[in-house]
Amino acid sequence: MHLPFHFARFRPRMLSAMAGYSRERFFKDAGSGLTVGIVALPLAMAFAIASGLKPEAGIWTAIIAGALIASLGGSAVQIGGPAGAFIVIVYGIIERYGVANLLISTTCAGVLLFLLGFFRLGTLVRYVPVSIVVGFTNGIAVLIALSQIKDLFGLEIPKMPADFFSQLRAIAQHIDTLNLYALGLGLACVIGLLVWPLLFDTQRRYSNALTNRLIRLIQAGEGLQLKRATRIASHMPGPIVALLTLTGLAYALNMPVETIGTRFGGIPRSLPGFEFPNFSWDTVRLLVAPTITIALLGAVESLLCARVADQISGLPRHDPNQELMAQGVANFVVPFFGGMPATGTIARTVTNVRAGATSPVSGLVHSVTLVTVVLVAAPLAVHVPLAVLAGILLYVAWNMGEWREFAELKRASNHYRLIMLGTFFLTVVFDLTVALQVGLLLACVLFVKRMSSLFQVEMVSHTQEEASFRLYGSLFFGAVAKIDPILNVVESAPQGLTIRLDVQSLQVLDTSGLDVLEQLQKAIVSRGGRLVLAGLNAQPREVMERSGFLAHVEAL
16 A cells, blocks of 8 residues: 555654554553653753743643654654753743744744655754764853853842853852852752762772672672662662752751742643744744754754664664654644743653663653653642752753863864864854854855865876876865866967866866866867867766767867
8 A cells, every 4th residue: 555645754653663562562661751751850840940931831841742752753762852952042032032932933943843854854964064063062061051050059130141241240240149058959969960870880890898898788689678779779860869859858957949939839730721822924034043943953953862862772763854743743732832842852862762662652651751740749849949950950961061072172173173162152152043053154164175175186298289187076166276277278388289188087077167167168279279078977977968068078
């Protein structure tokens, strides 16, 4: 049976994953979905608050977008939802355009993402140079960390500005309002998240003799209660442990710190209502730049995340176009429920894979888990200190950044350094839109420069009657100036000179290259000479034949 053209293009991974689906796989997916759902709760709240939205915006985005991306996506194990990479973008859009226009921009970005996938343009995202990706990822990590200083230090700043230098100025002006209780909670959260995974890594060599003794006791089966407790604790996600313990500590000691309750009044226990954004063509035209930014960042993040999932899961490779269509549907729908932009999330996807996920069912279970937790435990969220959420985001920012790349720059080429550092500083100082635009422009210019350096013209022989040259590489718009030495020979030679070009090593010819060859041929003919081409390859021959140029030269 052949599907219609438009249906054949829309093939969610869920359909193939359900073939031969077993009870054993369901229990694995259910367990991993439950785990990642618990992990997603504090992150979703933290991402929304850091973006300038209410915590429920992040939670319902994780629930709705997570379910849609799992059901319709092209990856078997990717978890979708709000991501740290969007914090800076969303905050800046809200500051400039307002929340209502953020929803419109997200919906338009969803349409753009769907069209990118539908027209099979998902592979184009892979053409974004890794230097740009590393640059803006590290830049976003720095901005996320900076945006959390206010809540980490408990500073009394009425409204945190969006740009880098204004944030530094605001922090410096209000540093005298430092809250030591908030700082203590935030630092305890960061340290705890850094230490927590190490406590259960029995393969790591610890220098502490007591730790080694405890590990040997556990591995030998001694101290059964300790072994059971350790096994249970090792499966507890660090952010949840930090959230529960530090919230309980702050509540028990009645610490004077700002909480979700004091700032937002808590989290609603009811399902979000459907509200249609107030679309107008004038508004959509105004939001072109943020729409493209959201779509581009969402596409890059989701496909990078899917590639990571492929590498660590060993499951069949993702379909990038189907993944973009799913991301498009998710981003189109969530604004109707007051949500924020969504994409693939690397931290939660890796957690999902390591917990044993085998299919998109784990993503659906993750959404169901979040719904259950919110409906049952929403009243408790009012006690969560914002300093703890700031600590979680600082940990996320640290893991997001690829800091080793700075140390490796000494081994990189000058082109890589320029693009990466340029993108990094532009992301931090200006914004991601400018950084991506300038980064891509730099990448294109440097690529043209590098490719033009590969094109070479070599003189083989030169007599009174004939001059012979050999061409190597690609003769395109960036390399046409290298034909000038041949023109100089023609102009300084006597009448009737024959120019022989050995083009056996010429692989690519574009219209600009053809134009310079036509100019060369006219200059030769005007002086009574002739142009001979030897060893034409398929692509240059096709270009010359199509233009009619080949009929005016001798081709051997």
